[in-house]
Amino acid sequence: MPEHSVPLIATLATGFGLALVLGIAAVKLRLPALVGYLLAGVLIGPHTPGYVADVKLAAELAEIGVMLLMFGVGLHFSLGDLLSVKRIAVPGAVLQIAVATAMGAGLASSWGWAPGGALVFGLALSVASTVVLLRALEARGAVASMNGRIAVGWLIVEDLAMVLALVLLPPLAEVLGATAGSGGNLWQTLAITLLKVAAFIAFMLVVGHRVFPKVLWLVARTGSRELFTLCVVAAALGIAFGAAKLFGVSFALGAFFAGMVMRESEFSHRAATESLPLQEAFAVLFFVSVGMLFDPRILIDEPLQVLAVVGIIVVGKSIAAAALVLALRYPLNTALTVSASLAQIGEFSFILATLGVSLGLLPVSGQSLIVAGALISIALNPLVFAGVEPLRRWILDRSDLARKAESRQDPYAELPMSTERKYLEGQVVLVGHGRVGRRIADALDRHGIPCVIVDQNREVVEDLRDRGKPAVCGDAAEPAVLIQAHIAEAAVLVVAADDPLDVRRMADTARTLNPDIGIVLRTHDADESELLRADGIGTVFLGENELANGMASHVLARLGRRNDEPGAQAA
Secondary structure: OOHHHOHHHHHHHHHHHHHHHHHHHHHHOOOOHHHHHHHHHHHOOOOOOOOOOOHHHHHHHHHHHHHHHHHHHHHHOOHHHHHHOHHHHHHHHHHHHHHHHHHHHHHHHHOOOOHHHHHHHHHHHHOOOHHHHHHHHHHOOOOOOHHHHHHHHHHHHHHHHHHHHHHHHHHHHHHHOOOOOHHHHHHHHHHHHHHHHHHHHHHHHHHHHHHHHHHHHHHHHOOOHHHHHHHHHHHHHHHHHHHHHHHOOOHHHHHHHHHHHHOOOOOHHHHHHHHHHHHHHHHHHHHHHHHHOOOOHHHHHOHHHHHHHHHHHHHHHHHHHHHHHHHOOOOHHHHHHHHHHHOOOOHHHHHHHHHHHHOOOOOHHHHHHHHHHHHHHHHHHHHHHHOHHHHHHHHHHHOHHHHHHHOOOOOOOOOOOOOOHHHOOOOEEEEOOOHHHHHHHHHHHHOOOOEEEEEOOHHHHHHHHHOOOOEEEOOOOOHHHHHHOOHHHOOEEEEOOOOOOOHHHHHHHHHHHOOOOEEEEEEOOHHHHHHHHHOOOOEEEEHHHHHHHHHHHHHHHHOOOOOOOOOOOOO
16 A cells, blocks of 8 residues: 555554653653653654655644643543643733743844734733643642642643633734724724634533543443543534634634543543543654754744744743742742743644744744744743752752842731630641542531641632631641641641642651641542551542541441441541
8 A cells, every 4th residue: 555545554554653652761861751752753754854744744643632631630630620720820920921922022023023923922922831731740740739729720820811812812913903993903803703712611511520430430430431431522522623623712822621521520530531631642742743843943043033933942931830829928939830830832823923924023033933932942841840849948048138039028928816725735636628628627616626737729728717717827747837737736637738748747747846737638649648558657548539538437437337348447
């Protein structure tokens, strides 16, 4: 069979095969594997000699990878998670987009570009890739952490803003071209776009919230693993495609909301597990497709322009984001994590560049610079993330201003002077107010047991304070935070956070300040759980399943029975 008659097979075979070889080589050289994937795309792209894969087909396959990955994000990131970081993610993302767009547009204007091209160029540099961010967070086990949720929420706000920008660019191109009468079209397009997005979100939250989890449940009842996997993939791709065709939103956004509604199903964890291999495979194709767009000659022809673009993406945008996070009174480690998350560009940048060229706003050289900036920043991003903690320590060691900012008085970092005495001695200190923490806090409240809550999410602490609940904002692994919760006089320390935390450090701090305190810990790692139990640090539960067994054991004990289920008894 002639080679040209099987472009799909040829693209998959060469893309996966070369990505595997170069990915292994990159790891051997202590570089991220995705650097190898990007180089694989360069080698089979149209700008290098030898075999040339189908660029259009590779781009479509990569789009599937983005959809599956965003579907997985939705499965783990509920609307409540997004709303829990809205006070930092929404203003932070909007202001950061404005600052980064201004930097990019200013740079393009200095090259003599027209206002329209400069605007598109700035927008393309302002938005980071959610795909790249998730891979970086997953590699560090930080997707569920407070900083991870803030970073993901920040990028979701960016994605929503870019959806609006993509729809507005055509009429905006007319405005920039001084075409008479185009202002009305712009406002009309804006109104229609907002209505479409609002209609899609309402449909998914009202109808999809009820229908799709039931469909997943019905398919699961058949007992067929193949049908279950097919249902998950069909839901992710079908909803994404339908959202784009019926509501005009992006494939990625449609898939994200599909995952959000599927999260309400009891089979959401299984759905995430079943779709993971496909997510990984197509994510590789995404990076290969990015590499195929890259023309290496631009590094020789315009090295200073490429360097300037990378500087805005990796340095300028990161500094602006860090300043915004610190201005919103979040700690230095959160500012650096968000900065590292934004120090790259990706899928939306390519879409914006393609649309800008088709509208005659962005010169072709601008698209090449955007792809070059994406390729280099994506390759550097894992290294940027690896430098977050060393940079934080270096800054704190050498900067009096940074130390003052880290230790500045935050009204939510300590209990108010008016806190009742019952919350300051003999109380329960509860770390984490997530899914499990809320249930424990409610149970303590029903029994009239005073409780002080410690949580890293400033918005959670603000809401608790507004309801009259004593709460402290901060990382409970830091002794100063537990001291503010009056751990020295507490009766029990309960660590019930949904995020992976340094529970051993918390327990050691609590024991040092209060040798008689009772300690109940929740961990997310089986090995750590065994070590903690062996050391006799306290009562240890592993994950939500063991918590449920522990609760069942308590009820049965009250009735004079014993729970013989495996894992029912905590050490």
